[in-house]
Amino acid sequence: MTSKWADVKEESEAFAAEMRSIEEWWQTDRQKHIKRPYTAKSIAALRNVGFKIEYPSSVQGGKLWRQLNEHNANGTYELTFGTTEPLIAKEMAKYMQTIYVSGALCGLSQAAWPGEDHADYPADLVPSVVKRIFNTQLFHDQRQTQLRMRYSEEDRKSLECIDYMLPIVADGDMGFGTLTGCMKMVRSFVEAGVAMIHIDDLAMGLKKFTNGEGRTIIPTSDYLTRLTTVRMAFDIMGADTMLLCRCDSDHAEFITSVLDARDHPYVLGATKSVPAFTEALSNGREKGKDYLTVKAEWKASAGLMTFDDAVKAVATEEQHSAYSSEVADKVVALYERKAIAKRIIGQEVTFDWELPRTPLGQYMWQWSVKAVIDRCILAAPLGDVTWSRQDKPNKKDMHDFHTSVRKVFPGRLFAFGFIGAYDFIKAGYTQEEVESFHSDIAKMGVVWQVQPIWATQGLSLHAKEFAKSFKEGGIAGYMRDVAAPAIAGMATDKYGKPTSRGGYLADAFFDVVSGEEITERA
Numbered sequence: 001m002t003s004k005w006a007d008v009k010e011e012s013e014a015f016a017a018e019m020r021s022i023e024e025w026w027q028t029d030r031q032k033h034i035k036r037p038y039t040a041k042s043i044a045a046l047r048n049v050g051f052k053i054e055y056p057s058s059v060q061g062g063k064l065w066r067q068l069n070e071h072n073a074n075g076t077y078e079l080t081f082g083t084t085e086p087l088i089a090k091e092m093a094k095y096m097q098t099i100y101v102s103g104a105l106c107g108l109s110q111a112a113w114p115g116e117d118h119a120d121y122p123a124d125l126v127p128s129v130v131k132r133i134f135n136t137q138l139f140h141d142q143r144q145t146q147l148r149m150r151y152s153e154e155d156r157k158s159l160e161c162i163d164y165m166l167p168i169v170a171d172g173d174m175g176f177g178t179l180t181g182c183m184k185m186v187r188s189f190v191e192a193g194v195a196m197i198h199i200d201d202l203a204m205g206l207k208k209f210t211n212g213e214g215r216t217i218i219p220t221s222d223y224l225t226r227l228t229t230v231r232m233a234f235d236i237m238g239a240d241t242m243l244l245c246r247c248d249s250d251h252a253e254f255i256t257s258v259l260d261a262r263d264h265p266y267v268l269g270a271t272k273s274v275p276a277f278t279e280a281l282s283n284g285r286e287k288g289k290d291y292l293t294v295k296a297e298w299k300a301s302a303g304l305m306t307f308d309d310a311v312k313a314v315a316t317e318e319q320h321s322a323y324s325s326e327v328a329d330k331v332v333a334l335y336e337r338k339a340i341a342k343r344i345i346g347q348e349v350t351f352d353w354e355l356p357r358t359p360l361g362q363y364m365w366q367w368s369v370k371a372v373i374d375r376c377i378l379a380a381p382l383g384d385v386t387w388s389r390q391d392k393p394n395k396k397d398m399h400d401f402h403t404s405v406r407k408v409f410p411g412r413l414f415a416f417g418f419i420g421a422y423d424f425i426k427a428g429y430t431q432e433e434v435e436s437f438h439s440d441i442a443k444m445g446v447v448w449q450v451q452p453i454w455a456t457q458g459l460s461l462h463a464k465e466f467a468k469s470f471k472e473g474g475i476a477g478y479m480r481d482v483a484a485p486a487i488a489g490m491a492t493d494k495y496g497k498p499t500s501r502g503g504y505l506a507d508a509f510f511d512v513v514s515g516e517e518i519t520e521r522a
């Protein structure tokens, strides 16, 4: 057996050096805002000490970090869209600074079995799409270098010169389940060349879309564990890859568990003596009532509210303000809240959060902007960027959320995703406000903005229109409407030769192998 180290002394020295290098790294501009609940020593003990791999993902994470901070300093923003298609990603390089790889799109078009946005496909599916796009970027960058080096400096001045290496932002969804599963997903993303991934606080397997049921979130502590797992995986790999803390608590209707006292102020309970919701459901079914009807009726009969609202409902003004001052600005678990209320009011406040539990075990949740802010503030130190996902655009919530987080973390970077079905006008925005929306939110720090699933609207529309016109116009129409403008728009050199495909590069390999010089010979 060959020993890795000459002796244990050499091993200890290498370990200490590894630990010091991690500590120094964590002090860099890119890393110093991140607060970890673990030590550099623990991370060193999880590394391949003495075997350093430099990941392109780290380079791209650093690049994105600089781009977004520059936008932040200037009050500007990056606006991009989602794709899974390398050819489209190539064209984006002329206008965009980043590319987004959406989980919803991957689920719809890249999985062996297509489906909705459930993140129920293999954990390395989105990373594999990132890898294909990243490799395409490398290819076009390499192709461009080879082509440009055929020309003199003078000639190169008039040739297009594109930065193809756009940082890729990708969807890590709910982190794919277990802690170790999440670590493997992160490793796949880093190896694929991603610049930033987002992880949210949704519950696995409980996402509903059209049946009137809202979203289900996980407890704060579980969300923080997900984010810490990603951070730890980046740290073990020594990668500057960015972490976007996405929060789906806006308009959430359920939470999976009440194990974290920080969530207690927002959990709903019955304040009247009623049968459990599940019992009401079986009774309702027998009478032929549907789920949503029973739910609405049961909620109305149960006097459903948060514990603090239940206190307010029975207390005098004086008692309520005494109660509020005892529970304000600190973590107070439900059992403590109950004791405080009983002491002040002189009687038990009726409140039962078990009665509303659903057949799947979820607790009912009262979302509020404050609940979202509380979560995002706790999550922020683990990540680099924050995103509160909204089903509907809401002016006041947008403002309150971003300004409140920035009160605690001045200069915080934010992201925002535009859902295709957003109806800004219905949501109370004027047409002028829609026009200036991007720059208005950029001023609050929303520096990365994305239309994640353009393909489902834009690309589908183009495909439908093309299918119709091809059917009608045949190859003559194709030559006129597609080929001619495509050829006219193709980049060419001064001799009129097209420059944006791979032919020159392919031939250059043959030339180099046969000993020919391939530079400056246009």
Ligand SMILES: C[C@](O)(C(=O)O)[C@H](CC(=O)O)C(=O)O
Pocket: 082, 102, 103, 104, 105, 117, 171, 389, 417, 418, 419, 420, 452, 453
């Ligand atoms: C961003 C998103 O996670 C995605 O997978 O693209 C989706 C997009 C959508 O539903 O429009 C999301 O926002 O949940």
